[in-house]
Amino acid sequence: MADLAAHVGVSRQLVSLVLRDAPGASAETRRRVRAAAKELGFSPHVGARSLRRARSKDLGVVFAPAHSTEPEIVEAIYPAASALGYDVMLSAQTSTRSTDEAVDELLGHRCAALVVIGSTVDLRAIARRSHVPVVDVGFGRPNRYYDVVRSSGDLGIEQLVDHLADLGHRGVTYVDPTSMPPGALRRRGYERAVDRRGLTGDLLPVPGDYAAADYFSEAGATAARSLLDRPELPTAVIAPNDDTAVALLHTLIRHGARVPEDLSVAGFDDAPIARTSSVDLTTVRQDPAHLGAAAVRAAVRRVQNPDLHPRETVLDTSLVVRTSTAAPRRPRPRSRTAGQHVESAG
Amino acid sequence: MADLAAHVGVSRQLVSLVLRDAPGASAETRRRVRAAAKELGFSPHVGARSLRRARSKDLGVVFAPAHSTEPEIVEAIYPAASALGYDVMLSAQTSTRSTDEAVDELLGHRCAALVVIGSTVDLRAIARRSHVPVVDVGFGRPNRYYDVVRSSGDLGIEQLVDHLADLGHRGVTYVDPTSMPPGALRRRGYERAVDRRGLTGDLLPVPGDYAAADYFSEAGATAARSLLDRPELPTAVIAPNDDTAVALLHTLIRHGARVPEDLSVAGFDDAPIARTSSVDLTTVRQDPAHLGAAAVRAAVRRVQNPDLHPRETVLDTSLVVRTSTAAPRRPRPRSRTAGQHVESAG
DNA sequence: GACAGCGACTAGCACGTGCTAGTTCCATCA
């Protein structure tokens, strides 16, 4: 910066003023400083800036690149933070890098607050040792140590069950990947709605390892095989995430079932895959942009007023009806040999 | 850090020694300093550290969270960098945040080098204005401004064509999502191999918008419908990425075709979706861990010796044979009405 | 003509750390 000042022929302080858009420099000087900065390829040293600055304007974000829904939230955080005058600093949590390591890096950068996306660990210890506000995005429970931002997974599933019941289904099967963190909440929504509508419940648990990259898909395929082994298919199946629903749907189709003629299939998330024309899945949308923006708001709220208590933000979900669900038909007898296919219905 | 020193009853400099594992402190002192640091929740100020330090040990990484293959590379970069004593700093490139913005943030942090993953913009200007080594991971062409790390997409497709030819296929259709950045290279591999093996070539271009999240899947669905409109299906189809291949496969199955009996389908990437049992796609594996490690090595090489010229690193791919490809059968007549299904082959 | 007021600019300190150059203490040895 001193070099730049010498190059323009003014003091370093004036350059500083210009670069942070502070008042007290003439238009002509601003122009010349900006031009010189661009010419010399100068960018201010973020470290020195954060060292000197009274309070940090950085938002630390911990996320897991491997989980398909998190990048969408990360994308949404950038414009939301920028609108409130904050910068974003990312830190990945991977199979070789624990949440604690990711958090420590961000604390070292003196972030004003931490946003932790989709974490499965208890954030209480982290909230205590980091002396900044912590926001959990995903599936935390309300508490007095950190904020929680999540979508209403239970109500979303209820919307799905209502949709299927309205179509005339008398029973709804629910595939439950038991290791899925938000699973318990969504399952409760299913149970509540089935009860309320007087439907026949049918819970199909699929255990597995949440850390495996293909756990959700594999759970759908497993569930489909399990259904195909039954003497009769259900008329409607819900999976609590789109990856599971899509794998379920394709495995069923591959073995001769028709969707939605033979059975309706619905998912949850409105992931990109659900929208493609080869799938066209009825699902529940939880808008990642809203989640990201709400997380930023929650963090900034507590940065600006540290005495406020952490709170829970629950975002509405919306039902997205596509062609994978329809009214049930009268059950038909079907052949069940693997690899064999049903005849054309004409 | 001064607080910490006072708390332990030693000088600040000694605490500094302990925290960066430098020699010159007794074992007992180390223990006490470490304990106090943990108790007070102290972590050194990264900004101040980078300000004082002679040379940076940070590797800046630009990636697009929305692209499904990039997070895997990001994951691999962490252990590779850590093994060479480098820290990783992420910066996202999104629909609201240009590559230039992402790069500027990293330059502000005074990273020792930049790794740009899957970028479609020309990195020459960036390489010039950032006075640090730049590595392009993905599909760049060799040049004298920045390093390029990529996998041998052309040879990978050749492996696929060879595999299909070995199975007895006489012609291979190639679905080409024309807006896909590494597409040109892979298509050349296809053309070369078809030529070499004396097969019947059949190029099926699918235009579209690379920025759309579901472009690849939609391209597969589009290609499938196009194939279904033909009087006769080809016996083998290759798509240059797994998302396209999977959408193609499922759309074909949904319209009554059987894979691999009626036709073989192959993809490229060995994405998690290709491994799931409802898909089980023959594909070409480009190991993201190798790409990430090679990128880190390339960056560190030039950091340690800035006079070296940038170079290109091409990583081998490996064929992964699964059940979506098989020997061709004699073509059978088939009904072509949408939504209708072929009869069981018995 | 003295003086206040204002816009444009500058002086100098402080932020938290790493590093070089010390200083102190104690054991060892001729």
Next chain:
DNA sequence: TGATGGAACTAGCACGTGCTAGTCGCTGTC
């Protein structure tokens, strides 16, 4: 006993910036 040396520790500067408190010169006012 005094010199030697090494281990353990400390003093103080420098890094690049933001911020407070100025200085300088010009204009308008009585």
